[in-house]
Amino acid sequence: MVVETVPTVCVPATEPTLAALTARLEAGDPVAFEEIFRRFHEPLVRYARRFTSDDATAYDILQDVFMRLWEKRASLGIHTSIQGMLCTMVRNRAFNLHRDSRRVVDMPEEMSERSTTDALPDGDLEFRDLNGYIKRWIDELPPRRAEAFVLSRYHGLKHTDIASIMQVSKRTVDTHILLALQYLRKRLDAWQDGRGLL
């Protein structure tokens, strides 16, 4: 029998919120797991790379962290943001690896002596554009300052989340971010002046 007028209920498609994704993950939805991986794998593997001496280990850490996320999904008790939790897992995993392999981690706390002028090899293609310079300048920051800054700028995390990931106080994070910005401003100004002269 053909129905002449069928009423229609329709709710528009929206990107699921992180809270909804987290809830679905906890309920064991593999699709939510995939979506979380899709959204976060790139920043996370980059973050992991900060703590490893080679690329392969960073991929291993990423895989390991997501396996744990899936295995322990029901018991994770994700109170804060899932991003923050994933960053913490990456960090812990990286440090455990260092501990297990008994390799000394080279993580100096203080910024080393550096010239503030641009002294780049002429043929250095990688650093020709602004993005290349920014990457280089961030790498020039003390590692923990760079870490805090990257988590804030490129992972979009709140300072309290960063503080709990890095196990420092929020005030320390505030300071790191401000000092990083001030350093980058100095570098950026010098770069722009240099270009202005060309």
Next chain:
Amino acid sequence: MNQTYDHISPDLDGLLAGMPTEEAEGLRAVWDQIGSDEPTDFPDRERIARVWRDLEAFSHGTISHEPRPAVRLRRLRLVRRPVSMALTAVVLAGAVAVALWIRPAEWTAPLGERLAVALPDGSKVELNSGASLHYARPFRRSVHLVGEAYFDVNHNGKPFLVHTFNAEVQVLGTHFNVRAWPTDDAPTTVVTLASGKVSVAPAKHLDRAVIMTPGETRQVVNQAAEVAAAETNQLDDVLAWRHGDLIFKNQMLSVILKDLERRFALRINLQPAGLGSRRINLAFRNPLSAESVIKDLCVAMGLAYSRNSDGYEIHSSSGQ
């Protein structure tokens, strides 16, 4: 003052508020110029894709409550001690053998959840809430399905059979959806083919099999002796359940409510039951509660609902 800079974090905003305006503006500009995408060519997409393939096998291709799937072996790469590696490998191999031996041949997706099952031949099945699948051991590419499932069948030259309460689907390596709830009003087996080739036959008249082409939907209604004529359906709509969506086209209310019951693990009582034969179109993106669906359903159909101890009761609107 700060409206020109997007994505400034509220934390940073707070810090800058305490600074001289000029200094603060300068730092905002730096924040903006630094950009929101990390400037690096790491990682390599191809390697990320490999990481995902392993994870996918791990999350989709194994049973959610099976604690030690074989894919876990990859984690050993992180342990760089030969002796413990060898030992763990032996123990794991034993564990996998035992796990394979005692693995049940019947799977049921709990109400309110979905379940991904990997079959011994490498084929994958996703079960919708409340659906169950079983096969006889040893596995000979023949399974029995009650409810709805999406099949991703491995092609290995041998046919794969899906039996429902009233139909049989024969397959050679393909992707398709089967919906066969024997408890629905006018129970029907609905087969929708995504890719490849399958044949469908009524269980009692296997000689009347019809061959389906991709994009086609075929039904075997109740105890009918023939497979119904082909229809074309939006494939995305048929497979919506795999992503937690609810999409029905011109479907009986009673059938939709049964789906909701399984999906949200509750009971929905319809008063009078005759309302169940009314039809409706419905599309919900991943609804988080049954109530959000029921509420809109009732508005659209001029019905009313109330909560009770184990779910909901839907009835004719009292005003009419």
